[in-house]
Amino acid sequence: MPKQTPSQTVGPYFAYGLTPEQYGYAFSSIAGGVLAAEAGDGERIRIEGRVLDGAGAAVSDAMVEVWQADGQGRYAHPADPRSSNARFRGFGRVGTGTDPEHRFVFETVKPGASGEGQAPHVNLVLFLRGLLSHAYTRIYFSDEAEANAADAVLAAVPAERRATLIAARADTGGTPLYRFDIRLQGDRETVFFDV
């Protein structure tokens, strides 16, 4: 039987191929930072953060992908039997090279819980130069304390590391903002999952 093709780093020069519109190249993008441009079913939110290396510096050449359920917890995929909001694909992709502070920013809706014993969350896949295989993590929400306490995935994470997975909500008057920094190393290294 064939064996898995090895992963290789995304390298520093992915932008004109994978995130061309964001970086101003003359090629269309399959996805960007806006998952939901209009109010649909669910609360409109903004998620932003940085990718910090082992020295605490913000990484300027990371690519961040997010995959999430719609406002009612339904994934736009055949494995989810519930038909989801047809206008919401649930996928976003952003590079950290165009923002002056090297942030990634997603405009989306807050996902609903996708099943029993699961708190609302956004799945995140991280690629960068110097990362030979991609890394998976999840964004949970600070205002879902009750659901987070009952979430089976969070329960399996060592208690002292759970906070690395929870985005802090800031209500600033406009669209609610969640901050989620990803730390690649150090005492507060983000939990990465063995997906």
Add this chain to the structure above:
Amino acid sequence: MSDRTPFKPRDWDSHPPYLYPDYKSTALRAPRKPLVPLAPSLSELTGPVFGHDSLGPLDHDLTRNAAKEGEPLGERIIVTGRVLDEDGRPVPQTLVEIWQANAAGRYLHKVDQHPAPLDPNFLGAGRCLTDDAGRYRFVTIKPGAYPWGNHPNAWRPNHIHFSLFGPSLATRLVTQMYFPGDPLLALDPIFQGTPAAARDRLIAAFSLEVTEPEWALGYGFDIVLRGRAATPMEG
């Protein structure tokens, strides 16, 4: 196998480790703590689905998709192969994206300062969907080698970057395809960071069958994504 059957784990005998000291950028960027196990859920069994609406008519042909006043310079090649899972089943209708340097070894990227010429007729990015047999096909230019700062006189071997989705978030893969017989492979810490037994899977095979007479050399490169495990997810 149903849509809700989990995937076999990432095979860490095939994939490079996060920390590989010869590749200097891993030192401050490799996660150091062990990965945390995750029970399969819909979040990983699902993933983005792309259709032909995501593609332009020339997206698969890098010799034409950015041509302004003529053809790009360099050696025209065809790169084709099948996307399979670990059981040898084709992965149909899945998005394959590629990007690469031009024939002179220059990326069309603002950060690339290598003093080799840009090609006004070449972007170096393409994409396509696999067909029902899992087959993809690109027409492009053979990318040049280029220098990088990892160590003195470091040069990356000729390569094409590939990005694939497969049927779920769990099957996501970003990799690089190399060319047979390249002397730089033995010196490249990114290629060498891959477990030795798995390295050959990253090297395309020259194919006279794919080669088109009087027009372009052909290379075959099959890509294997994670297959399904035996047991469907509960509930």
